[in-house]
Amino acid sequence: KNQVEQSPQSLIILEGKNCTLQCNYTVSPFSNLRWYKQDTGRGPVSLTIMTFSENTKSNGRYTATLDADTKQSSLHITASQLSDSASYICVVSPGSNYKLTFGKGTLLTVNP
């Protein structure tokens, strides 16, 4: 069964600090891995999409990495801001948007 496991479940950090969120997957076949940010009460918003051949991709202070050999990805947030408080969801695609596997998300809280 295809699975996406995210860790930690939740994380609290101080404003200005960096953090790294983890995603391990067992999805086959694999086409791309996506990270979404979901603010409370809102729909998810895309941060990055990485294909098999991409090791890293950045979107402002967000940097995602992918190791397709070990089936692991991470999302690194630099110099966190209060607005980074959200749930971060890892999603793996086999090539079709109708067969996406979603992780349960990591809830990040950034405190002043």
Place this chain on the structure above:
Amino acid sequence: IAGITQAPTSQILAAGRRMTLRCTQDMRHNAMYWYRQDLGLGLRLIHYSNTAGTTGKGEVPDGYSVSRANTDDFPLTLASAVPSQTSVYFCASSPTGTNEKLFFGSGTQLSVL
């Protein structure tokens, strides 16, 4: 720029009642999707549509139906609501059904009592 609009924002519904959740997009995307999001679970696909006039079943389609009469609208209907359908429902779209990112609406919080 509207993107995807969902209505209503929230609804409390008696069990056994019929309910239609509305979803409209103005991006001219071909593919549209309905997901439900429950505490402790990842988003799960209910139904999808590859293009106007076609629909398909996702992971959890039972108790739900959809239609796609045109490109912009993709309503989700609960014919006879049950308490297990209490959830947050998200509509999403993408240019095609392959490797583009999804654009999500703001969701509908539905409580079935």
